[in-house]
Amino acid sequence: xxxxxxxxxxxxxxxSLACQAGGxxxxxDRAALPPSTTYSEGxxxxxxxxxxxxxxxxxxxxxxxxxxxRTPAATKGCESCHGPGGEHARQEKKFRVAQTLEGHSEEDxxxxxxxxxNCHGKTAQKHFLTSEHSRADVACSxxxxxxxxxxxxLNRVTQTEVCVDCHQDQxxxxxxxxxxxxxxxxxACTDCHNPxxxxxxxxxxxxxxxxxxxxxxxxxxxxxxFEHEPVQDDCSECHNPxxSVNDxxxxxxxxxxxxxxxxxxxxxxxVYANANVASSNRAIGRGCTNCHTNVHxxxxxxxxxxxx
Numbered sequence: 001x002x003x004x005x006x007x008x009x010x011x012x013x014x015x016s017l018a019c020q021a022g023g024x025x026x027x028x029d030r031a032a033l034p035p036s037t038t039y040s041e042g043x044x045x046x047x048x049x050x051x052x053x054x055x056x057x058x059x060x061x062x063x064x065x066x067x068x069x070r071t072p073a074a075t076k077g078c079e080s081c082h083g084p085g086g087e088h089a090r091q092e093k094k095f096r097v098a099q100t101l102e103g104h105s106e107e108d109x110x111x112x113x114x115x116x117x118n119c120h121g122k123t124a125q126k127h128f129l130t131s132e133h134s135r136a137d138v139a140c141s142x143x144x145x146x147x148x149x150x151x152x153x154l155n156r157v158t159q160t161e162v163c164v165d166c167h168q169d170q171x172x173x174x175x176x177x178x179x180x181x182x183x184x185x186x187x188a189c190t191d192c193h194n195p196x197x198x199x200x201x202x203x204x205x206x207x208x209x210x211x212x213x214x215x216x217x218x219x220x221x222x223x224x225x226f227e228h229e230p231v232q233d234d235c236s237e238c239h240n241p242x243x244s245v246n247d248x249x250x251x252x253x254x255x256x257x258x259x260x261x262x263x264x265x266x267x268x269x270x271v272y273a274n275a276n277v278a279s280s281n282r283a284i285g286r287g288c289t290n291c292h293t294n295v296h297x298x299x300x301x302x303x304x305x306x307x308x
Contacts (some may be wrong), residue, residue, distance in 0.1 A: 113128065
């Protein structure tokens with residue numbers, strides 16, 4: 001019985017490898033064909049052969065709105081993005097369309113993105129070709145399913161599924177104890193990041209980390225009479241916005257987080273490292289913030305130590 005199972009498994013593996021090899025060979029053969037240079041008679045001609053769900057679903061999406069003169073459907077239909085397909089439609093075995101816009105080849109990522117930029121290059125996506133995604137050989141079609149009726153990346157609830165396909169480290173952070181409500185759809189990646197490129201670091205929607213955080217946490221903006229230097233410098237010095245095992249998205253647990261700067265001031269640093277650390281009123285509960293409650297800044301005349 002065991003030998004029979006092994007034989008069947010071996011047969012499945014051989015067939016699978018043969019299919020993959022055949023598919024790769026067919027793709028290479030098609031790539032070797034010359035592209036069409038003339039246009040066909042529109043979408044109707046293309047869908048006579050490409051009539052599967054993937055090909056026709058685009059007609060129910062924003063790109064298929066023929067009444068809108070800005071869409072591909074209002075101009076040359078499928079060939080607006082895929083290039084001329086006249087000879088391909090008439091002699092399919094001898095010609096191919098110029099742009100397949102599929103696959104994940106790094107060599108043609110910029111070329112595939114350029115097709116989308118022909119229309120989207122003057123809108124909010126105008127910075128894409130100089131963005132971190134573009135420099136990493138990510139094309140528009142690697143994230144967007146243009147033919148789908150419901151593009152996952154455009155839906156706040158499903159958007160994260162697309163992003164974490166590449167950003168696996170952030171996927172782990174989003175499942176930690178302290179996190180933003182991303183899984184619930186209340187916060188989306190694009191609330192903080194512009195995947196099409198931005199002027200600031202990390203493709204943030206604002207010029208700095210702090211300005212991005214202030215969009216939601218406006219009460220931390222100030223100005224304050226007494227300002228806490230790391231707060232004004234960069235929120236990420238104390239917080240990990242993608243998730244943390246510590247409360248309040250902190251990068252470390254108080255008092256150890258605070259000791260990274262306040263090592264020997266007022267309270268000796270060694271008090272948190274001795275054998276009685278568990279019983280210290282400076283370490284239990286919320287640590288330093290048991291007393292210094294306004295660590296983001298204070299407007300109280302006596303708030304120099306952020307206790308008021």
